[in-house]
Amino acid sequence: MSKKLRIGILGAGGISQLVHIPILKKHKYADLVAIADLEYDKAVKVAEKFKIPGFYRDPDEIFSRDDIDAVHINTPTNSHLALALAALSAGKHVLVEKPIARRADEALRMVEAAKNANRKLMVAMNLRFRPDSMILHDFVEGRELGKVRIVRAGWLKRKSNWSRNPWLANARISGGGVMMDLGLPLLDVCLWIMGNPKVQRVSASMMKDRLGLPVEDTVCAFYSLSGGSTIMLNTTWSYMSDENAAFTVFSGDKGMAELDPLKITKEIRGNLVNVTPAGKNLRTQNLYKRSYEYEVDHFLKLLMRETKALSPGKDAAALMRIVEATYKAASENREVEIGES
Numbered sequence: 001m002s003k004k005l006r007i008g009i010l011g012a013g014g015i016s017q018l019v020h021i022p023i024l025k026k027h028k029y030a031d032l033v034a035i036a037d038l039e040y041d042k043a044v045k046v047a048e049k050f051k052i053p054g055f056y057r058d059p060d061e062i063f064s065r066d067d068i069d070a071v072h073i074n075t076p077t078n079s080h081l082a083l084a085l086a087a088l089s090a091g092k093h094v095l096v097e098k099p100i101a102r103r104a105d106e107a108l109r110m111v112e113a114a115k116n117a118n119r120k121l122m123v124a125m126n127l128r129f130r131p132d133s134m135i136l137h138d139f140v141e142g143r144e145l146g147k148v149r150i151v152r153a154g155w156l157k158r159k160s161n162w163s164r165n166p167w168l169a170n171a172r173i174s175g176g177g178v179m180m181d182l183g184l185p186l187l188d189v190c191l192w193i194m195g196n197p198k199v200q201r202v203s204a205s206m207m208k209d210r211l212g213l214p215v216e217d218t219v220c221a222f223y224s225l226s227g228g229s230t231i232m233l234n235t236t237w238s239y240m241s242d243e244n245a246a247f248t249v250f251s252g253d254k255g256m257a258e259l260d261p262l263k264i265t266k267e268i269r270g271n272l273v274n275v276t277p278a279g280k281n282l283r284t285q286n287l288y289k290r291s292y293e294y295e296v297d298h299f300l301k302l303l304m305r306e307t308k309a310l311s312p313g314k315d316a317a318a319l320m321r322i323v324e325a326t327y328k329a330a331s332e333n334r335e336v337e338i339g340e341s
Helices: 012-026 041-048 077-089 105-116 133-139 179-193 284-303 313-333
Strands: 005-010 030-038 054-056 069-073 093-097 121-124 150-159 199-207 216-226 230-239 247-253 257-258 264-270 272-273
Touching: 005 012, 012 030, 012 041, 012 069, 012 284, 030 041, 030 069, 030 216, 069 077, 077 093, 077 105, 093 105, 093 284, 105 121, 105 313, 121 199, 121 284, 121 313, 133 179, 150 179, 179 216, 179 230, 179 247, 179 313, 199 257, 199 313, 216 313
Parallel strands: 005 030, 005 069, 030 054, 069 093, 093 121, 150 230
Antiparallel strands: 150 247, 199 216, 216 230, 247 257, 257 264, 264 272
8 A cells, every 4th residue: 555544533532542542653554643632732742642743622623634534533422423424524434432322313323424425434343353252253153153042241340439431420421321331342242243143122120229320330131132042241330349250151052152261162073172262362461452453453454445344333323222222121121122112
């Protein structure tokens, strides 16, 4: 490629400084040329630290630049819709941090805008880009585990003093609590690994009595899928342990697989055999870093027409419908069919 893709960053917070900016600065196909943040002093400091030539308060300054090909939207969830619509209208491709939006209708407007503008809209579902997730996806797609009937997934963060971004506990900004923060990406990667089967029904319970927050801190949900498979999901910000815990188990009729860490067991000639691949990229300490590196690399290659979208906006919009049904099932204490009014 003779010409690098010129990128602008919206939002100078932690996810930009720790993930997006360092990766873009090192990537051979990217030229990070601008950053914008409503806190102008923060934009200036980050630009100076990472040697980004353009820095602004108003994101329109980035949208108006003809020399910028794409933007990364790394801002609170309630701003994603307006920023994405403005960027797409200005002819920019968009990588937006998860969740795509607060509600399904917002996500659908973003997807439609990308289609009308003939621009790419990708959602930063980094769990899809973890090396272990991608390997397991291929195993399941190849039916190496047979028919996967049951998935058990949990992402449990130990109870501690609330020290995360305050807006995460403000539903007007975030769209919800732990379901939006942890449950949504966990459910997404489970469905993606299974080949995105249709979710037909959901039942759920949500609690918010452990942290004193106005949003839910704990979720338990049960998803019935087409073909008779099920996903059981549990996530919390208030795990009553001194350590965090995470698990994802896929049970098939010819084998089973686990994430965190990756382990794959198959039935071969009547015996259960561990067939887990090995490699330094599969070491636990490398998974988080690699997932974001692969995610950003995929977005750039997508713009260069070297690959097909692995995390398109339409997938995220469909997921938002399922998440909305999860909230409805919990609030009404009943099983909800996906798509019911």
